[in-house]
Amino acid sequence: AQSVTQLGSHVSVSEGALVLLRCNYSSSVPPYLFWYVQYPNQGLQLLLKYTSAATLVKGINGFEAEFKKSETSFHLTKPSAHMSDAAEYFCAVKKTSYDKVIFGPGTSLSVIP
Amino acid sequence: DAMVIQNPRYQVTQFGKPVTLSCSQTLNHNVMYWYQQKSSQAPKLLFHYYDKDFNNEADTPDNFQSRRPNTSFCFLDIRSPGLGDAAMYLCATSRDRVGEERETQYFGPGTRLLVL
Numbered sequence: 548a549q550s551v552t553q554l555g556s557h558v559s560v561s562e563g564a565l566v567l568l569r570c571n572y573s574s575s576v577p578p579y580l581f582w583y584v585q586y587p588n589q590g591l592q593l594l595l596k597y598t599s600a601a602t603l604v605k606g607i608n609g610f611e612a613e614f615k616k617s618e619t620s621f622h623l624t625k626p627s628a629h630m631s632d633a634a635e636y637f638c639a640v641k642k643t644s645y646d647k648v649i650f651g652p653g654t655s656l657s658v659i660p
Numbered sequence: 661d662a663m664v665i666q667n668p669r670y671q672v673t674q675f676g677k678p679v680t681l682s683c684s685q686t687l688n689h690n691v692m693y694w695y696q697q698k699s700s701q702a703p704k705l706l707f708h709y710y711d712k713d714f715n716n717e718a719d720t721p722d723n724f725q726s727r728r729p730n731t732s733f734c735f736l737d738i739r740s741p742g743l744g745d746a747a748m749y750l751c752a753t754s755r756d757r758v759g760e761e762r763e764t765q766y767f768g769p770g771t772r773l774l775v776l
Contacts, residue, residue: 591750652701
């Protein structure tokens with residue numbers, strides 16, 4: 548069965564610092580991978596997705612993620628954190644295009660002024 | 661703008677009193693999903709409609725039902741809400757065409773349900 552782990556339920560960074568949110572997946576084949584962001588009392592918004600094209604995926608709001616098959620990882624990064632980046636971030640996976648999406652437990656990002 | 665709309669954004673109901681949450685979309689997507697998200701947890705899929713075909717998750721309680729009268733609208737009915745059903749309910753849509761990759765899900769803003 549597919550599963551997703553996100554190391555760190557809470558991450559705090561200073562404004563302007565590097566953001567690194569970790570995601571590891573379990574899969575026997577390269578899956579479809581996603582990062583979603585959720586602001587308080589809002590729905591989920593897609594940041595980026597990996598679908599077996601380029602391993603470095605660029606998303607919205609300056610975020611990017613790198614697919615590393617050898618490490619079964621899909622970590623999310625942003626070079627410089629903004630206050631507006633404070634939110635909950637979910638990594639998600641599905642084995643094939645038609646499978647349901649499996650969400651990780653989420654990481655809450657705080658940005659300190 | 662094309663979007664997924666959920667009404668109301670906040671819903672208060674009483675223990676055991678049926679409640680209906682609504683979702684509409686202007687994306688003309690053929691797949692619609694309902695998720696339950698409890699505080700500080702990941703969204704949990706309750707069921708989805710592929711066109712008119714209803715697909716229930718195995719662990720979704722019978723207390724939860726859904727209706728999709730047309731492509732644009734989908735309803736979540738909770739027949740007898742319990743205190744444990746207090747959560748954010750998220751509607752999502754995606755487009756799925758035979759022979760093509762099922763596209764990304766687009767989420768509505770959610771309805772937060774409070775059970776008194």
